[in-house]
Each structure stands twice: as C-alpha cells, then as structure tokens.
Amino acid sequence: MDLNMNVNPPHSMGTTIIGVTYNGGVVLGADSRTSTGMYVANRASDKITQLTDNVYVCRSGSAADSQIVSDYVRYFLHQHTIQLGQPATVKVAANLIRLLSYNNKNMLQTGLIVGGWDKYEGGKIYGIPLGGTLIEQPFAIGGSGSSYLYGFFDQAWKEGMTKDEAEQLVVKAVSLAIARDGASGGVVRTVIINSEGVTRNFYPGDKLPLWHEELEPQNSLLDMLNVPSPEPMNI
C-alpha cells in the first residue's frame, strides 16, 4: 500500500479502444472498465457511444471529458443533419470532435476514435488523440491498453478483411490488451456499422479466449479437490 495513495483520483477509463475498417464498413471495439485510481468503479461500462444513426465514437481517458465532448458533438450533429437534410458524414462528425479537442487542448484529457459509414466514402475510421490531431486510418487503437497491441496489429492487420474476420480481430485484440493492462477489463463490446445498419455485440469476460499463463475458470477449489485425478494439493 503506497503511503502517497491518490485519495481523490478522477474517474478515468484506462481503456482499450479499437476501430477497424473492412470491405463494407467498420468495426469498433472497447473493453468495459472504468476506474477511480485502483478501484474499478464500473466493470461493465459502455465506451462506444452513438453520435448519429451511422456514426459512433470510442471514448478513452477522462470519463467526464469524453462524455461531455461526445454530448456536444451529438447535439451539433443533430442540428447539422436537420439543416443538411440527410445523414451526416463520418468526416463531419470527426471534424467536430477535432474542433472541440483541439480548441480545448489545455483542459481536456481524452483520446477518441470515430467510426461510421456514409454513402459517399463507405466505412471510415478517424483517430483523434490528445491534442486534437485528426488522422484518418484503416485501423486505429487507443487507450492505455493499446500499448500492448502495436506489435499485434503490425503482424495481424490485413487490408480487405470480411466483417467476421474484422470483428474476430477486434475481439482478440481487446482480449489480449485486457490480459496485460490493469486499467482495462470486464467485457468486450463491439459495434459493427455498414450500409445495412448497426449491430451491437457483447462478449462477457468468461467467453474470451485464454492467453499465456491464464487458466480455465473453476467454480471452486473444492470441485478440483473432489476429482480423483492429478493431485491438486501439493506442498
């Protein structure tokens, strides 16, 4: 126990967030852990937030900052859609996020990944890290858990994946980050956006693959002790 324990740390989404394009749309993914210092305040949060029917954003960093930015952008996009007379494009949504992030860079601490589908450009992913840089990418990773995924994506990412390949890649990646990042955890949520619409999926912690040094979960040690095979109790 640290003598200088942070007694009033802000709510932060340590987080792992991912956005990936595929041939027909995008897949967004995120973990579900929100922490206050070392305590997990919410183990089932939803970090993939809707901006419009066809554009969603993955939030990381300060929970408060990312919520307020997405709330403002949802509001502006709503007005913009009415004026325009048709669904807003992903680029416009991303730019609005950028304006807020850039012009308030000294006060905000949030990294965002905007993903969606529109009829002009198809599926698009925009990364907007701290500082408010806007960068269009075939895939984007963010949050503290993303540190563990750079090597993984360098190796595993391919152009022109199918919808299922893309979603599997995202689930695998978030699950790998959860295994090593203390600030990420819980369930994996994905949102798939394409011309047909939006699909939300939910992969609970016990349905994720097991990685190195992780073991198959048991109900209790007692169940293991009552099985006559290999000796579970050893000195």
Added chain:
Amino acid sequence: MNFMASKQPENSLLGPEADSQRTLYPYVTGTSVVALKYKDGILMAADMGGSYGSTLRYKSVERMKPIGKHSLLGASGEISDFQEILRYLDELILYDNMWDDGNSLGPKEVHNYLTRVMYNRRNKFNPLWNSLVLGGVKNGQKYLGTVSMIGVNFEDNHVATGFGNHLARPILREEWHQNLSFEDGVRLLEKCMRVLLYRDRSAVNKLQIAKITEEGVTISQPYSLKTYWDFSAFANPAQGAVGSW
C-alpha cells in the same frame, strides 16, 4: 587523475547518509492477501499477479510461502522485498534448527520477529515495501497476524492487506464465524477473491489457497475463478441514457 565519476550523489549536504539508499517506491508488486481462522487452522488466499505499474507483467508469482513447520507467510507489495524477507526468515529458521533442542519457532514468534524487522526499517526511512500476513498453528493454538510496511501489527480472526481491507474484510465481518469448516472457509475466501477480481485493477485471475493446520502447510495448485457477466443491465447499459456509462 579522475577518470571515473564518483558514485556519491552530488548533494553532500546529506552528510552521513550520502552513500546510503532508501526505497522510494515499489516496482513489481503483489496485491491483496486474505486470510481467516477456521476449525482446523488458518486458510489464506492470494492471487499470483506481479504488477509492474499498471502492466500485469507476471502471472505466476507465488506470494505465500511456508515458514518452518508451523507458519505460513503471505505478502503483498514489492516482490523483491518479500524475497529478501524470505532470506531473513531462512536464516532465522536455520539458527532455530541448529539449537537442535526439540523446540521450534511458532507463528507468534515469527510474527514478532517480522514486526521488529519492519518497524526498524521504517525508523531508518528504508522500509521493506510489503504488507505481510502470518498464520499458523502450534500445539493446537491457531494464530493469525499481520504487519504493515510501517510496523503496524495486530492479530485477528480474519485479516487482509491492501484492497482486501476495503473489499474482503466487510464480507468476512458479516459471514465469518467460529469453527468454520474447510469447505465453508474456502468458499468464503473465494467469494472475497472474486470481488477483488472484479474491483481491484491489479488483480489477476489466477490464485492459490493455502491451509495450515497442526499437520503442516498445504498450498493448492494455481487455479482461476469463474466470473459473472450475465446481467441484463450489463448487455446494454446506455440504453436509457445514450452517451452515459
């Protein structure tokens, strides 16, 4: 002629302390240890994680070790300091065995020794960055105590370190009672460890449960706990309030 830079820190205002070091912060750390007294002795649980800051770097660290014939030591905090403590205790047990007088150090004595070590280090501003749980049985007497890095020590029917104090102790205060059976004790510890797994960022899903009785120490093989996510509220939490968490 001075080819090599002096190893002394520049700040010679430190005077006599100039060439000593102190532990400033931990590097590889273990999280909570939880323990309780039950009918036949002590049950103790700890996960096998060694965190490096926020990275869950090592996942097979044994944080509970038998000490002599009658004691079990569990540690949270800096792993290298725990390993140093084990070396001190090896020496202590060795000297005790060398007396060859049929007597052996019981858990109370080991706890007292550890308390002195931790407190004296604290007084020199060079703490061993650990919170320790010491449990054991000798001559039918059950003993369960704890020592912190600043030398705070006490014994109780159930103890915990770190987050365990905030999350496990309240559960134990409600549900612990005298003469718990082994099964009930294990279930109670698993309940505590599951809550810690949900709510402690540095928890890892791989744990061991150890028991110590008059017969001796047994530490289980590593295993993982099932976790529960199948609540309708978890599937779509932002349904009624878009943009919330």
